[in-house]
Amino acid sequence: MNYVKQFILDRKLLWKMVQNDFKTRYLGSYLGVFWALINPIITIVTFWFVFEVGFRSAPVNDISFVLWLVPGIIPWFYFSDSIGAATTSVIDNAYLVKKVRFRVGYLPLIKILASLLIHLFFIVLAICLFLAHGYSPTVYYFDIIYYLFTSTLLIIGIAYITSSLSVFFKDVGQIVGIIIQFGFWLTPIFWNPVIISDKYSFIFELNPMYYVTSGYRDSFIYGRHFWENGTSSILYIIQVLVVLVIGILLFKRSKSAFSDVL
Numbered sequence: 714m715n716y717v718k719q720f721i722l723d724r725k726l727l728w729k730m731v732q733n734d735f736k737t738r739y740l741g742s743y744l745g746v747f748w749a750l751i752n753p754i755i756t757i758v759t760f761w762f763v764f765e766v767g768f769r770s771a772p773v774n775d776i777s778f779v780l781w782l783v784p785g786i787i788p789w790f791y792f793s794d795s796i797g798a799a800t801t802s803v804i805d806n807a808y809l810v811k812k813v814r815f816r817v818g819y820l821p822l823i824k825i826l827a828s829l830l831i832h833l834f835f836i837v838l839a840i841c842l843f844l845a846h847g848y849s850p851t852v853y854y855f856d857i858i859y860y861l862f863t864s865t866l867l868i869i870g871i872a873y874i875t876s877s878l879s880v881f882f883k884d885v886g887q888i889v890g891i892i893i894q895f896g897f898w899l900t901p902i903f904w905n906p907v908i909i910s911d912k913y914s915f916i917f918e919l920n921p922m923y924y925v926t927s928g929y930r931d932s933f934i935y936g937r938h939f940w941e942n943g944t945s946s947i948l949y950i951i952q953v954l955v956v957l958v959i960g961i962l963l964f965k966r967s968k969s970a971f972s973d974v975l
Contacts (some may be wrong), residue, residue: 791832799872873960
């Protein structure tokens with residue numbers, strides 16, 4: 714509770730640091746922060762062109778491929794961008810780590826908050842896309858708040874783990890990148906979960922992003938509340954809490970040695 718209270722008190726500092734992170738990341742480019750939006754949009758358009766125009770992918774459950782794709786891919790963008798940036802956040806800001814009064818725990822959070830702002834834009838964009846195709850907003854859209862909140866907690870936990878380990882093991886950043894690429898294809902972004910045999914489906918469902926991407930589609934397309942998933946929701950929440958606690962404890966115990974290693 715004290716940590717949350719301090720986080721609220723330092724919200725102006727955090728917002729300033731998020732702004733600085735955007736400026737630093739896109740320093741020198743003419744379009745600046747707009748590249749954070751352009752790159753994912755180009756990726757979505759490219760996949761749409763390849764699969765729907767090129768391969769002529771059939772509609773998924775009577776939903777056009779692009780409408781089915783977007784709710785699944787935008788939470789993955791948030792997850793991969795946050796973890797990728799947060800993993801090296803401590804190393805990249807070694808000069809701040811060595812400052813006695815600076816809260817090192819904010820470094821991964823700044824990267825996550827920056828990615829969160831971009832993700833919120835894409836949620837609005839997704840809603841506009843569905844409206845443009847004649848789909849009216851439904852009460853199920855409010856479930857996105859649940860998926861967004863819990864996935865953010867999951868990301869924070871993972872980010873604290875990876876950012877802590879990367880200080881002591883420099884290869885962690887590269888390993889995380891490989892795992893993210895591998896995880897992309899294990900998550901139902903381009904493929905429909907119904908193709909998996911019941912015999913092996915539980916293995917894929919151990920991936921928490923399987924639950925999140927499916928949840929976004931439930932909210933946008935299928936009209937299913939998160940509590941209707943029953944066992945899957947309980948397992949996912951347990952995963953989130955376990956990862957979050959491990960991440961916080963690991964970061965808390967490791968941060969005292971950061972300045973000595975960096």
